[in-house]
Amino acid sequence: MLSGKLPFLPTRSKLAEAIRYTLNRWDDLKRFIDDGRIDLDTNPVERAIRPVALGRKNALFAGSEGGADRWAIAASLIETAKLNGIEPFQWLRDTLETMVAGFPASRLGELLPVR
Structure with a gap:
């Protein structure tokens, strides 16, 4: 395990810093192993919001703050x-x-585009 390597490394070495960094975030990092659906980076999110960011100029012509919303x-x-x-x-x-x-307004959540 990583923690077993620390006593053999100089305290201020880059490797010791990296190991401490990893150990301090271990629970968060292991989520990527526990759930393969979680991406290691934000590239899918960035690709998804790119059209929105590119279309942001359209909101300038929405006519009002409510229209932009x-x-x-x-x-x-x-x-x-x-x-x-x-x-x-x-x-x-x-x-x-x-x-x-x-369709009843109280059930509109059922129509959201999710699977």
Whole structure:
């Protein structure tokens, strides 16, 4: 184990620092081993929010702060659908049709684009 190596290393060596750093964060680091769905980096998140960041200029033309808020919600739902392997515009059309048909407002969470 890593902690067994520390007594044999100079206290201020780079390797000892790295081992202490790792041991101090061990519970957080082992999550990557325990759950293979967790990415080691933020690249998937960065790719997912890139269209939102590129489209941020569109919010400038939303007309009001409320319009910008609604645009941000719509963009978030579309990107969430993509991340969950759901075709966003098909989901949006189906969801709007369901809502117009009288789906109860108290159950709208059931229509979110998650699997």
